[in-house]
Amino acid sequence: MAPKGKNSFTLKTPKGTKDWSGPDALLRDNIFSTITNVFKRHGGMALDTPVFELREILAGKYGEDSKLIYDLQDQGGEICSLRYDLTVPFARWLAMNPDVRNIKRYHLAKVYRRDQPAMTKGRMREFYQCDFDIAGAKFDPMVADSEVLKIVTEVFEDLGWKGKYTIKVNHRKILDGLFEVCGVPQDKIRTISSAVDKLDKLTWEDVRKEMVDEKGLDGAVADSIQTYVVRKGGRDLLESLLTDEKLTANASAKAGLDDMALLLEYLEDFGVVDKISFDMSLARGLDYYTGLIYEVITEGSAPATATSAPEAQALQRSSKKDKKVDPDEDRSNDPSVGVGSVAAGGRYDDLVGMFSPKAQIPCVGVSFGVDRIFSITKARMQRESNANALRSSEVDVYVMAFGGKGFTGLLKERMQICRSLWEAGIKAEFSYKVKPKLPAQFKAAETNGIPFAVILGEDELAAGQVRVKEMGLPDGHPEKEGVLVDVDSLTTEIKQRLEKKASGADAPAEAPVDEPADLAQKVKDLL
């Protein structure tokens, strides 16, 4: 057995991981339910896979990133690794279940990457992904793809990011086609594609340098690529590309452009075409995409120099705390700036077939980066509200007691009142002391931001009554000292008051500054 040495522990979580608790955990749970509700609205089935897979399942799926996979130790038996994403386990599940030939599935779970962490920007070694994917062999082109993008907009609308996000889209076949047209040798297409993908962080000059100096591309070919990849737009860009005879003569590019035309039409029907930016520099790193690709960016995603959004500034401050920032310094090359995309995905028609040649099921899907969404949402809440008073739990009622000389503490009575509240579905707590002091009980209620106190006194109890007090009422409010309520009607009374409070019917014109904020309500207001 290992030694029990009392002081030999390093009290920390492993590098790149963290504990989630209190208001942060509550806010993140709210984000999870918002996303899950959208997924369910679109008919998603929940899938839960093991946190580790046989190592051979993951092998050969992630290109260079395979070195970031966490392996389990060989303790005799199977060789396993922690999952790197949720897409490969989904493809493995599809290959294992040949009776499932079309499915919409969602999966919210942690994934693992042995990467250099940057915690303040939501870049961690253990982090959550929320995935929605549609698999099906006999669908007509771009219909499911359009629904996935509709889902993306619903998630961000439901999160309250109205107008604060853009979905960049592109198509692997257009990219492959334009590289061919420009004269990129076949064996350089992938590496040139990944250079192009850096255009959201680097200038064209830097990217060109990488192509020509590092990757040996002909300068004229690079210049020809430039005429395409710096372009972004909507239907206008598509129409202009469709008149480009060199491009449309290429079969791959033509197929991609036709898909894109269909997509824009369907997104019109879904009413979300204004959220889309057709961005020819978007390439995405993963090997397995075969068609449409997309990435959602928001104010905090881009390098801070490209935006004056407060999010970006806040995030930037927190990650560069002790560094003097030169406003003229070009930091677009600074990897410490920007949280990156908040959601991304695309079509991957060949991945399932890698597991089982008989199971060629085309798929399209999206993955939401909840930790990044959390960072941005929290920064926004901190600007807009008093973040110090955020709650850790959602208790409605604190049951307390007071009395003069000979005060017994009324423990059993507090327990009985709590019991009746719990059994009526009301969230309640009480002090675990036999004779708690009144100020300590009030402090506990205030610290947790609990909206109501039920106060037990011996005289009132003898008359079958207790006092119900709404916490944080301003001086002079007629109910500042609470109201007496019959014990028999207590749960009904509390339920009515909670409903009234939730609907905001009784909200004071201006909340007094010392009133603890109600996170659940704030989140509702903000999201």
Next chain:
Amino acid sequence: MAPKGKNSFTLKTPKGTKDWSGPDALLRDNIFSTITNVFKRHGGMALDTPVFELREILAGKYGEDSKLIYDLQDQGGEICSLRYDLTVPFARWLAMNPDVRNIKRYHLAKVYRRDQPAMTKGRMREFYQCDFDIAGAKFDPMVADSEVLKIVTEVFEDLGWKGKYTIKVNHRKILDGLFEVCGVPQDKIRTISSAVDKLDKLTWEDVRKEMVDEKGLDGAVADSIQTYVVRKGGRDLLESLLTDEKLTANASAKAGLDDMALLLEYLEDFGVVDKISFDMSLARGLDYYTGLIYEVITEGSAPATATSAPEAQALQRSSKKDKKVDPDEDRSNDPSVGVGSVAAGGRYDDLVGMFSPKAQIPCVGVSFGVDRIFSITKARMQRESNANALRSSEVDVYVMAFGGKGFTGLLKERMQICRSLWEAGIKAEFSYKVKPKLPAQFKAAETNGIPFAVILGEDELAAGQVRVKEMGLPDGHPEKEGVLVDVDSLTTEIKQRLEKKASGADAPAEAPVDEPADLAQKVKDLL
């Protein structure tokens, strides 16, 4: 990079793990929310810790079971292991957060044990635990302990297990005291205790044999232990023990008995004393318990010979499929029978102090074994309902189209109708084919047990109308063919019909046999 060989994969999940999907995943999610709601009602704060911990954090906490811990491979950097339970990470978190001195926290997450799996009984290598713990230094005795047991009853009541479970309780101090009183040598107390703990599976004769033959205990001492550990009861047992002068003269036993008296009093106030069985054979394996201990058993927990409950029989059948069972065979010694306890816990006052001598925070908590609860609930549902029709997702409406010669498929109209349903919060789906066939659309709706179809036809649409049809209505029902509804009032109409259906106002006296069952409703009815 690993080879991409197409046929070299073993398509399976690692040993002792499984995928969760479809109706099983939905039922398990329902169980999770039931449990989480109880935890929140009692003021629980959500805590989420990393799936792996520094190995030294786990070392020396689990006694002999430490060999079951999964280790991560040393890939350079820190040495980590997968968590074995949620209690040690909670204690580590408490020790790391010295400002938190009293807290109620809950945690639903997977834990990992390299044990011999027995999947059909919910014994797996990766499985969920749902934990609620109360930590606090200055609480009065047994108040928090009582609330934890109250929580246990609320969880099983809310799961619909009315009267089908028993909470066995005992106290480590009583056990330690009685072993002293009976003359067990100090160095044998732990091993004798673990022998006693097997009395739920073995006969006294077998346990005595283990004590005397294997563990070298004096036979007379064993016999003296027997006079205590075979006893179970309630207040009667407590009162009889309190008159046992030998026992009450032992300081440890006396302290335990006093706690137990207080506990029974408080549980009376919480109205749950009838769910408790004071069982002197309960010892619990883990090292870290220091006071009250408990374990929840149900019909499937015990060896099947001890009960004729259909659960136990069903579970037994599934685990012994191919074995002829001899009805006279004593299988109480057969470890393949019974799912074991469905929840367990106790008081552990010294665990946090093992991480930080300054942080001596007493704790008490409980852990629910969701996979076992799932197995039992599912077996019950399969007996009580048509399990074949259980749903995989919760879609409310399938939007379909039909038409005669020259039918265009009405794809864009189906998309627009879906859009308006989604934006009204209604769960809806449609076919991804441009020109889907009507029978295929009906089949998709039926297979998924979707309650309503919205049917688009060109003529009706021209008149601004669509047909709303409730699925599975019996022949002769006035609305069997659906009703025409204005497109403008479609979402309102659907919402009203969904509410009506949920409230059961329109339920036919006898559901037609071919109507797909609604799991959500079934779960609600059963839980």
